Amino acid sequence: MTEEVLLQGCIKNDASAQQELYQCYSPKMLSVCYRYAKTREDAEDMLQEGFIKVFSQISKFEKRGSLEGWILRIIVHTCINHLKKNKKFNDNVDLAYAGNMVIREDYIPSIIQAKQIVETIRTLPIGYRTVLNLYAIEGYSHKEIGQLLDIEESTSRSQYTRAKSMLEEMLLKKRIIQQPKEKKKWFSPVRIV
Amino acid sequence: MVFSRQDRLTGIGQQIQVNMRQEPTDELEDLLRERSDQYLLYPSDRVWNNIQKELHPNRTLRYGLLVLFLFLGTTTAIVVNKEKASYASSPLGQVAAKFVERDLIATMADGYAETNVSNTGIDRYNAFQHNQAQKHLTSFAEIASPEQKDLTVQLPNNLEIAALQAKLQENKTPETVVPKEDKKNAIGAAIETVIEQAKKIKRNASWQIYASPTMGYRRLKGEASGSTYQYSVFSLSTNAVFARNVKDAVSHKPGMGFEIGTAMFYPLSQKLNFKAGLQANYNHYQIEAYSAVPEIANYGMNNYAFGSYPISAVSFYRNNSGYSPAILRNEHYMISMPVGIDYEIAGTRKLNFSVASTLQPTYVFANYSYLLSTDLKHYAKEPTLNRRWNMNAAIEANLNIEKGGFKWSIAPQFRYQMLSSFKKKYPIKENLTDFGIKVGVIKTIK
Numbered sequence: 071m072t073e074e075v076l077l078q079g080c081i082k083n084d085a086s087a088q089q090e091l092y093q094c095y096s097p098k099m100l101s102v103c104y105r106y107a108k109t110r111e112d113a114e115d116m117l118q119e120g121f122i123k124v125f126s127q128i129s130k131f132e133k134r135g136s137l138e139g140w141i142l143r144i145i146v147h148t149c150i151n152h153l154k155k156n157k158k159f160n161d162n163v164d165l166a167y168a169g170n171m172v173i174r175e176d177y178i179p180s181i182i183q184a185k186q187i188v189e190t191i192r193t194l195p196i197g198y199r200t201v202l203n204l205y206a207i208e209g210y211s212h213k214e215i216g217q218l219l220d221i222e223e224s225t226s227r228s229q230y231t232r233a234k235s236m237l238e239e240m241l242l243k244k245r246i247i248q249q250p251k252e253k254k255k256w257f258s259p260v261r262i263v
Numbered sequence: 264m265v266f267s268r269q270d271r272l273t274g275i276g277q278q279i280q281v282n283m284r285q286e287p288t289d290e291l292e293d294l295l296r297e298r299s300d301q302y303l304l305y306p307s308d309r310v311w312n313n314i315q316k317e318l319h320p321n322r323t324l325r326y327g328l329l330v331l332f333l334f335l336g337t338t339t340a341i342v343v344n345k346e347k348a349s350y351a352s353s354p355l356g357q358v359a360a361k362f363v364e365r366d367l368i369a370t371m372a373d374g375y376a377e378t379n380v381s382n383t384g385i386d387r388y389n390a391f392q393h394n395q396a397q398k399h400l401t402s403f404a405e406i407a408s409p410e411q412k413d414l415t416v417q418l419p420n421n422l423e424i425a426a427l428q429a430k431l432q433e434n435k436t437p438e439t440v441v442p443k444e445d446k447k448n449a450i451g452a453a454i455e456t457v458i459e460q461a462k463k464i465k466r467n468a469s470w471q472i473y474a475s476p477t478m479g480y481r482r483l484k485g486e487a488s489g490s491t492y493q494y495s496v497f498s499l500s501t502n503a504v505f506a507r508n509v510k511d512a513v514s515h516k517p518g519m520g521f522e523i524g525t526a527m528f529y530p531l532s533q534k535l536n537f538k539a540g541l542q543a544n545y546n547h548y549q550i551e552a553y554s555a556v557p558e559i560a561n562y563g564m565n566n567y568a569f570g571s572y573p574i575s576a577v578s579f580y581r582n583n584s585g586y587s588p589a590i591l592r593n594e595h596y597m598i599s600m601p602v603g604i605d606y607e608i609a610g611t612r613k614l615n616f617s618v619a620s621t622l623q624p625t626y627v628f629a630n631y632s633y634l635l636s637t638d639l640k641h642y643a644k645e646p647t648l649n650r651r652w653n654m655n656a657a658i659e660a661n662l663n664i665e666k667g668g669f670k671w672s673i674a675p676q677f678r679y680q681m682l683s684s685f686k687k688k689y690p691i692k693e694n695l696t697d698f699g700i701k702v703g704v705i706k707t708i709k
Contacts, residue, residue, distance in 0.1 A: 085319065092311060097303035104304055118310045122317045127579045130554045132586070144557050147577040151559065154575055184298040191295070206292040207299050218559055220573060238291065247294070 073137060080128045088125055095138065096121070099145045105191055105203050106149040108156075120148035146208050150218050153200060186246045190237060198233035205230050320629070469528045471540070473703030475676065479546035480517040480698075481593075481684075485509045485691035487639045509691050512582060512639040514551040518592065521545050522678075522699060528605060536605040538619060544678075546695050547594040550633060552642050553585025560641035562634060562648060563688050574688070578643035582635060591642055593632040595684070595695065599625035599655060613665045619674075623655040630684070637690055648689045654681045659701060670705040 076094075079087020100117050107113035124141050131140050191199050200219065204210040205226070212230070216223040241247045487507045524542025531537050560578035580589055603621030610616050630649040633642040659676035680695040 083318070085315065088314075088318065089311065092314065096310070097305050098300070100304040100306045101299070101302045105299065110304075113304070114306050114310050117306055118313050121310075121314050123577055123579075125314070125318055130579050130589075140557075144577060147557050147559060151575050151577055154573060184302040187295060187298040188302045191299075202295075206295050234291065237295075247291075 120145040201229040202233040469707040471705040475522040475699040475701035477520040477697040477699035479520040482694040518547040534607040544597040550591040552580040554589045555581040555585040560636035560643040576643035576645040578641035580642040591633045596629040599623040617661045625653045672703045674701040
């Protein structure tokens, strides 16, 4: 079934088309949710909420970009919305509370690099990892991150700098990436451990 | 399945955000993005099952309506059966039963006496009389109580008629064998007695079922919030396009709904009834909005013991601008228990006019509402802000017409939701209203 047929089926609220679209995009979207969530269960809750929004609003999709990108944006917004309902997130998204966070190396598994990186990101303090996810992976600007998270743009920028630095340190310690010998480049090409 | 940077920036479905990131990426960011896209997780079946339940709730609604109609059907059956039993045991029913019984015996006795004249026609004549008596019994059996049925259920056969006639001859009294010319007088006198008795009987409880098409609308109250957590490129003070008062900011129009229910009336006096029942309501109205890219809509602050956080939702609709107009439907499904009084103002038993007022504790079991954000710029669904329990008040003016043993009523009615549809933490208040023409049928329970 082509994406266009799937899309039309979903617009008609056809359950089989919805299921196929879900099966196509849910693994990718769950991994996105997982990067923001505290637990796997939380990630599944975010995914569920996000896909309900996707299906209920799919008639609004106007094909000016990819369907996947549209779904991704909804899922990311749903994740942020979910996080904002968590008091801990609201406490830690502010820079003042993030400075005391420690690196929890014991949480980093060493299976494959993709999983290691995602799991390492998830060990970052919640405020750090949210900004890092939004900026480095989803491609949001600091201005939009500020609006999404109700923080200053400068705060987002500082959070990101610290988050990236902390993540780099963790990745180096676990040898997921290598320290560049020369300081010209930020780090050397990636080597799979 | 790897997202390109271009896809992330421009493949967002609807339009490019003017403030989307334009800075170049470094190698770590490229690595993070690439590896993140490679990492896939497969959700459990629970997720899809829950999505299905949410997307196709009609099944739940169908079951709910089925239960309601079963309830109404069962109630109807109980009331009708009670009505029959009540009639059979009432003074009128007792008298009717006596007439049937006495008429039957007299008929049988007369028939036997006449057959003595011609023995050759006895079987044929007795068969005719037997059939006539059986017709009496059949019609009586429908309204008689079990005790009364016992008196007449055993119709004598031809041989027993002789014994019965002998017994009648021995105890011949005006009670058992009535001369034909006196029968009419006796029946007339008995009917008069019944009517007199009926006049003395107190008014009885009655039962009503009703349905009504309604026109749903709402009353809004509140102002735009100037708080810092609002999501907007422009602040309220610099954006004069948006009105501050919610009534000026929204464009909405009524929608059709319905009401269906049942109620019992208990007489408190000759003109005053206590009324209680159960009813289901469907209310909806429409909002004119505009489709837009997914954005965050804020709905105020949620308070914890040691702080607060903004309540927000993903919005697909803007209030004042967007790429295409959209009509949003806010729908409410409710079950309520009306309790109130009904007062007869004027009229006769056949035609009268009454007014009624009820308070209705209400449970909103499904609420599909788009909420306006506190900056009055976005619409989104935020179920956590919906109030489940509410209180409605209703007034109605009834025109009642009695016909065919039933009282039919037609009543313009107005229903008002006394508490806001949303929780207190949401600063905009909404009170639903319904105007309808109720049609009902009332049956008195004796």
